[in-house]
Each structure stands twice: as C-alpha cells, then as structure tokens.
Amino acid sequence: MPLIASVLFDPADASLHRYDALTLAVVKIWIAMLAVRRETWEEAKVIAPYHVIGTVVKISETGVGSWI
Structure with missing residues (x-):
C-alpha cells in the first residue's frame, strides 16, 4: 500500500525523491518494530x-x- 500511495502523493517539488522517502520510511518502521519487540x-x-x-x-x- 505505501508504494501505491507514494505514486499518488508524489509532489513534483518534493525535497526528497519518492524512493528515498520510501527507504527512510521502511528504516523507521524497522526501528519501531525493534523498539516494540515485534522483531x-x-x-x-x-x-x-x-x-x-x-x-x-x-x-x-x-x-x-x-x-x-
């Protein structure tokens, strides 16, 4: 779902490219999963x-x- 949403809500003047934003989002999710002990x-x-x-x-x- 985030990949589809990134296509729909990708402003042309964004300071961060779409795939860079997705990578950072995934890293944040991974850190959160470690913090709450889901991983x-x-x-x-x-x-x-x-x-x-x-x-x-x-x-x-x-x-x-x-x-x-």
Whole structure:
C-alpha cells in the first residue's frame, strides 16, 4: 500500500525523491518494530546483511548504467 500511495502523493517539488522517502520510511518502521519487540535483534542481525548487500549491488548496477 505505501508504494501505491507514494505514486499518488508524489509532489513534483518534493525535497526528497519518492524512493528515498520510501527507504527512510521502511528504516523507521524497522526501528519501531525493534523498539516494540515485534522483531528480535537476532532476526535483525540475520536480515540486515542481506539488505546491505542488496543495496550495494543495486548501487553498483545503477552506477555502471544498467538501469538506463
């Protein structure tokens, strides 16, 4: 649902790009889940490296022009 909402409510003059805002929202949700103990630190330690590796791969792909 947030992805659909981001398309509908994406002002052209926003100071933050849509996908950057979505990434920050997801990080805030993840921190909140850890704070209220809906996710354990053990789960976070397992999942976080996959997200970091995936982000590095996507940044390197876009850096060489694969998404043009």
